[in-house]
Amino acid sequence: xxxxxxxxxxxxxxxxxxxxxxxxxxxxxxxxxxxxxxxxxxxxxxxxxxxxxxxxxxxxxxxxxxxxxxxxxxxxxxxxxxxxxxxxxxxxxxxxxxxxxxxxxxxxxxxxxxxxxxxxxxxxxxxxxxxxxxxxxxxxxxxxxxxxxxxxxxxxxxxxxxxxxxxxxxxxxxxxxxxxxxxxxxxxxxxxxxxxxxxxxx
Amino acid sequence: xxxxxxxxxxxxxxxxxxxxxxxxxxxxxxxxxxxxxxxxxxxxxxxxxxxxxxxxxxxxxxxxxxxxxxxxxxxxxxxxxxxxxxxxxxxxxxxxxxxxxxxxxxxxxxxxxxxxxxxxxxxxxxxxxxxxxxxxxxxxxxxxxxxxxxxxxxxxxxxxxxxxxxxxxxxxxxxxxxxxxxxxxxxxxxxxxxxxxxxxxxxxxxxxxxxxxxxxxxxxxxxxxxxxxxxxxxxxxxxxxxxxxxxxxxxxxxxxxxxxxxxxxxxxxxxxxxxxxxxxxxxxxxxxxxxxxxxxxxxxxxxxxxxxxxxxxxxxxxxxxxxxxxxxxxxxxxxxxxxxxxxxxxxxxxxxxxxxxxxxxxxxxxxxxxxxxxxxxxxxxxxxxxxxxxxxxxxxxxxxxxxxxxxxxxxxxx
Numbered sequence: 001x002x003x004x005x006x007x008x009x010x011x012x013x014x015x016x017x018x019x020x021x022x023x024x025x026x027x028x029x030x031x032x033x034x035x036x037x038x039x040x041x042x043x044x045x046x047x048x049x050x051x052x053x054x055x056x057x058x059x060x061x062x063x064x065x066x067x068x069x070x071x072x073x074x075x076x077x078x079x080x081x082x083x084x085x086x087x088x089x090x091x092x093x094x095x096x097x098x099x100x101x102x103x104x105x106x107x108x109x110x111x112x113x114x115x116x117x118x119x120x121x122x123x124x125x126x127x128x129x130x131x132x133x134x135x136x137x138x139x140x141x142x143x144x145x146x147x148x149x150x151x152x153x154x155x156x157x158x159x160x161x162x163x164x165x166x167x168x169x170x171x172x173x174x175x176x177x178x179x180x181x182x183x184x185x186x187x188x189x190x191x192x193x194x195x196x197x198x199x200x201x202x
Numbered sequence: 203x204x205x206x207x208x209x210x211x212x213x214x215x216x217x218x219x220x221x222x223x224x225x226x227x228x229x230x231x232x233x234x235x236x237x238x239x240x241x242x243x244x245x246x247x248x249x250x251x252x253x254x255x256x257x258x259x260x261x262x263x264x265x266x267x268x269x270x271x272x273x274x275x276x277x278x279x280x281x282x283x284x285x286x287x288x289x290x291x292x293x294x295x296x297x298x299x300x301x302x303x304x305x306x307x308x309x310x311x312x313x314x315x316x317x318x319x320x321x322x323x324x325x326x327x328x329x330x331x332x333x334x335x336x337x338x339x340x341x342x343x344x345x346x347x348x349x350x351x352x353x354x355x356x357x358x359x360x361x362x363x364x365x366x367x368x369x370x371x372x373x374x375x376x377x378x379x380x381x382x383x384x385x386x387x388x389x390x391x392x393x394x395x396x397x398x399x400x401x402x403x404x405x406x407x408x409x410x411x412x413x414x415x416x417x418x419x420x421x422x423x424x425x426x427x428x429x430x431x432x433x434x435x436x437x438x439x440x441x442x443x444x445x446x447x448x449x450x451x452x453x454x455x456x457x458x459x460x461x462x463x464x465x466x467x468x469x470x471x472x473x474x475x476x477x478x479x480x481x482x483x484x485x486x487x488x489x490x491x492x493x494x495x496x497x498x499x500x501x502x503x504x505x506x507x508x509x510x511x512x513x514x515x516x517x518x519x520x521x522x523x524x525x526x527x528x529x530x531x532x533x534x535x536x537x538x539x540x541x542x543x544x545x546x547x548x549x550x551x552x553x554x555x556x557x558x559x560x561x562x563x564x565x566x567x568x569x570x571x572x573x574x575x576x577x578x579x580x581x582x583x584x585x586x587x588x589x590x591x592x593x594x595x596x597x598x599x600x601x602x603x604x605x606x607x608x609x610x611x612x613x614x615x616x
Contacts (some may be wrong), residue, residue, distance in 0.1 A: 092249040101457075107246050123246060124452065127463040128363060129239030131448020159453050165576070 088144070095122055095142065095149045103151050103158060110136065110170070119172045121164050122151070134164040138174040215335040222392025223335065224351045226287075227328060231355025231388035231506030232362075233294055235323075236379035237262075237317055239445075240363060241301075244372040250307035258314050265318040267561045273322030274554025277330050278404050278547065286326040286396050288387060290320035295383030325557060326550035329536045331393065333549060334403025338607070341540055342533070346482020349473045349532035357471030363505035364464055405540060405549035411563030426542045426552060428601040429475020432498070432558035433535065437563030439501055439587045440527070442571030443508060450580055451514045458515075465518045474532060475584045481533045489606045491598075492536050498532025498595040509581050541605035 095103045108121035119136045126132030137160050143150045151158075153173055162171045216233075241262075245255045280286040297313035297320075304310070328348065336344045364377050444466060452459045485493055504523040511517055535556065543552040567587075577582040 088248060091251065092247050105246055107252055110571065121252075125459050126448060126452055127460045127467065128360060128367070129241070130445055131452050131453050131459065131463045132243075133449055155457065159455075159459070163449070177336045 045183065085146070089151075090120070093149050095120075095151050097151055097154055099154070101155050103153075103155065104132065106142075106149070109139075110172075119170070122158070124158055129164075133159070133161075135161045136164045136170050136172045138172050141173070141175040211341075213335065213337045213397070214401065216394060217252055219335055219393045219397050220494060223328075223331060224347065225389035226386060226393065227348050227351040228355040228358075229382055229389055230324065230328075231352045232292065232359040232382050233291070233298070233379055234321065235356050235359035235363065236298060236322075236375055237294075240367075240372075240375065241314075243367075244301065244376065245305065245310070250305070250586045253405070254307060257349060258310060261311065262314045262318045263539060263561075263565055265315050266322060266560060266571050267565065268339035269319050269322035270325075270557035270561065271551060272556040273319070274326040274552070274557070276323055277326045277550040281400055282395060283327050283330045283334060283398055283400070283403050284390060284393055287321055287331065288390055290323040290327065291386050291390065293317065293320040294324075295380050295386075298376045298383070299418065302373050302380060305373075322554070322557075326553040329540070329553050330403040330550050331398055332536075333405060334398035334400065335393070335401050337399075338405075338540065338544060342412060342485040342537055343479065343482040345533045345537050346479040346485075348536075349478035349481075349529060352532070353474035353478070353528070357468045357475070357571040360464070360467050360471070372378040401547075403549070404547045405543045405545065423542060425603055425605060426539070426555065428597070429538055429542065430603060431495050431554045432494075432594055432598050433531075433556055434559040434563035435590060436498060436531065437526075437560050438567045438570070439505060439591035439594060440524075440566035442522075442543050442552035442583075443505065446472060446571050446575060446583060447508055447514075447517055447579060451517070454514050462514060462518060466521050469518055469521040470525035470528050473522055474529040477526065477529035478533050481529050482537075485534060485537055486606070489604050490534055490541070491602060491604045493530050494534050494538070494602060495595070497527045497534065498591075498598045499525075500526045500530075502588045502591035502595060505584050509584035509588065523603060538605050593614065 090106050090109065093106045095106055097103050104122045105125035106120045107123045110121065112118050117139045119139055120142055121134050121136050124130050124135050136157070139152060139154060141152045143152065152175060156169055158173060161173050164170060175200040212233050227595035240261065242255050245258065246252075277286055289293040294317045297317035300309045326477060332348060333341055353399075362378070366375050366378055447466065448459075448463045449463050455462065481493055504520055504527070507520045507523070508517065536553065539552045540549060540555055542548040546552075547567070571583045571587060574586050
């Protein structure tokens with residue numbers, strides 16, 4: 001759905017600054033049918049200003065559709081193209097331990113108020129949906145390899161963790177770093193993140 | 203009165219019809235298992251958010267709650283139970299295909315509503331076809347057989363789905379489910395329509411000249427109300443047991459939990475398959491009450507065992523009690539309803555009413571037990587469930603009359 005503007009296209013795009021008028025014009029063609037003079041008139045009457053393109057219009061009547069693709073939003077939205085081999089969706093992703101054990105699937109992501117990803121919720125264990133537990137694990141404990149996502153925790157560590165529930169303090173199973181490892185008391189969203197770059201209030 | 207179903211024109215269903223019903227129930231149970239808790243697993247794998255999954259599950263639960271009585275009434279009104287069942291089965295098959303092919307919000311929502319609505323028709327339709335085929339005199343053993351094939355189907359499907367989901371994908375489970383539509387319909391077509399007597403299937407002639415006389419009589423029928431309440435209490439105690447225990451198993455044992463939970467699902471099905479024909483026969487000999495008490499009595503015992511078990515492995519054995527309860531209730535719920543609704547012509551509506559009570563109990567159960575378990579620990583939760591179960595048992599003891607028709611005169615009307 002992104003509009004990706006390559007250099008060639010951009011040229012077309014800017015030359016078609018008049019794109020709104022061009023669109024009206026092509027619609028008019030579509031409505032007016034085969035009579036080119038009527039079309040020209042309608043078009044000029046609706047766009048009274050500097051519409052030189054309309055003069056050539058009658059010659060183009062055969063392929064009015066060609067005008068339409070050049071009518072995206074006026075100023076191009078910044079966008080970039082990512083190779084789908086470099087990025088991937090995480091929701092529903094199967095996740096494994098280092099030893100290759102099945103650790104369930106990622107079902108949700110928790111971010112703090114700055115938008116930093118803090119934890120992933122994994123749906124762990126069970127059979128056919130019976131007896132599975134939702135556990136929050138630190139985002140830094142997950143490594144996304146091209147073929148599989150790997151969690152640097154063992155099944156034995158994950159299974160005993162308190163279950164993740166909406167509206168309750170969240171216990172995030174962490175990598176070894178202390179701040180995230182034992183937060184059963186409070187949820188501390190603020191303090192430990194990455195003060196290096198932004199260095200907030202203190 | 204004057205509903206003459208005497209020995210002279212006792213129904214003589216063909217073997218083919220009876221075998222058709224057996225296998226219809228078997229395959230249908232397979233199909234229905236696919237729409238259980240597994241839906242959440244599948245949608246998770248299809249990158250759904252938990253909120254959307256929760257919404258779909260709530261809608262499904264709501265439809266199957268409010269749909270039971272209209273579903274029953276529909277079957278009572280239907281001229282052919284067989285066709286009603288066939289349409290419902292096709293709806294479920296289409297839903298399964300939709301799940302497999304288009305796991306997007308709108309199609310899945312539609313498919314969930316469709317399949318749970320179809321289930322509301324199917325549950326009473328199976329009872330109705332059974333009663334229509336064999337009549338009141340032989341319904342006990344027949345329901346025993348129904349329960350056997352249903353639990354074989356469920357056990358088979360759970361095992362099969364576990365294997366399919368493990369080796370292939372969770373999507374393939376729904377494709378297999380949709381394919382099972384074919385043998386289900388073939389089995390259904392083996393039941394000869396002419397042998398399913400619609401009058402028998404509705405337990406008498408519906409609504410004679412004073413309209414809905416039977417309906418009123420049924421609605422105010424004390425045994426039916428008591429029975430619905432008993433079943434609501436049973437499910438209130440029962441429905442949360444396995445999910446709660448499953449979660450504990452996952453917590454206690456890392457590597458065996460999945461196998462243990464699978465065993466906990468399959469063991470009761472095997473027990474039901476083994477026991478229920480016997481229950482169906484004994485219900486005619488001993489009467490309904492002793493077996494009801496057996497089924498309701500096994501539940502508090504199981505709750506207590508769950509609360510005090512030292513080792514989750516033992517839970518697999520305790521699930522034998524679940525099988526005993528399920529065998530007793532699986533046969534006796536439709537049987538007692540058939541007893542009570544006799545000659546009202548509203549057998550299926552009555553089934554829907556009790557089904558609603560069951561659904562209410564089951565849906566409260568999980569949230570209730572989850573809440574207690576979060577705040578006071580799982581042992582307290584199991585003890586609370588045991589208290590509810592004991593209350594249900596006492597309720598049966600005090601409030602449920604024996605509903606077996608007097609045997610000596612065979613099948614006479616009240």
